[in-house]
Amino acid sequence: MEDLLVKYGDIIRKGRLPYLRCKKCGYSTYYPKVRCPKCTSHEFEVSESKGSGKVYSITSFNNGGRTYYYAIIEMEEGFKMYANVVSPATIGDRVMAIFVDERVQFNTVKI
């Protein structure tokens, strides 16, 4: 895990979104795991996502006078992840990863 966190951290500091890709079958995931759920391989490589995805689901809530948008984003590479979106969005909207204080967030993309 420590190795992986270092590799993820290096990519995040470059302003890119890291993910894990199964070397054998190509399955992708953001959340570290020991074994590929598709082909049972232990071999993952850390990859860089293009950062492009769409909103799978989203909610908003208020805390301390601020409105937050909390979502599941479905990435072009096939994996899904929890993330904050910086502005209102609806399911299906195109979004792009952005980095604020080395924290990945998503911004809506105008088409």
Add this chain to the structure above:
Amino acid sequence: MRVAYASKLYKKYSGSVVDLLKEVFIDLSANTETSTIDGLFFTQLPGTFDKKELHFPSTQISSFLGIKPRILRVLDIGGPSAMTMLYEAIRAVEAGMAEKILCVVGGKGSMLREKGFTADSVDKVLPYSITPYDELFRIYDDMNPVTDYALVANRHKFLYHSTDEERATISVKQRKNAESNPKAIYKSPLSVKEVLSSRMIADPLRLLEVVYPIDGFNLFLVGKGLTGDYVDVSVEFYREAHWPEMPPDRDLDVTYTPALESGKGVNLDKVDALELYDSFTITVLLQVEDLGLAKKGDGGKFFEEKDVSPTGEIPVNTGGGTLNTGQPAFMSGGVILEEAIEQLGGRAMGRQVKGVQRVLINGIGGWNRAHSVTMVLRGE
């Protein structure tokens, strides 16, 4: 198998958590002989036992209650722990591992509640990790579990065109069932309009769709030779399902819960009442679908169309559920299990389902709906 029970629920208990446990244990002891208890099953969620976490919890609790156990177990699946403990206790007694096993579920929800957190966001106030990679996961602003269930509710609306009114109907009908439940803290009649005008917590879930964390314990004592006041039950169906992966990593859409798997093979035609886990309206709705009471997407319509009162065609959450009693220590399982046992023992007073023989209890656990337990108890 004989089951005795006792419970106490408080919005905020002023004493310590063990004082609260002691109160409920003394109540149980007034109903049935407890000096011969020789087993303890225990469950607990983080941040619900006063200021510190318990080291060797089952030892501490049995020592405090004066139990000399032949069997000790701790379970950590949250919501459905109560059902699993009861099932395992029945099996252990049948296997001769102990004569009388006490199942303890509860604690204080008020401590985290007053800080604005829950057992699922406890890592923000206490040294807990939610995943082995919190550096990657806990970088978001959320209000889990409500925000996670809100994502599910919005996805459900998107995929199946379900409505806020449908979910609100669940609050309204459960409130009606709570009217004759002496343990309910919310009993005044409720309308769909009131639910939909209550404060938004996490879009689309509103205040009156969200359980209120309280303090309390549910105790269940299991044994063949119980004396005094008990209910005779047998387990007709029991199945667990665990989906430990993160919901975004699941193949199935997030609108599915592991109840889809734990409920497989259950005979709904033979069930006279259902007690479904009700942390949120959407939780109840999803179980109705995943257990097969309605087709996927129609869980809300089920509540609009069916009479789910104790005298109705299909009674659901006959005591109004924890949406109306409050949720002790972030687990609804003890409350809904006790309701099922009261129904089977014919003790449900003004909310008794006439001629009830079998009750289905379904528990959902974990902020990410990782666990589901489906159990059918039959009254003897």
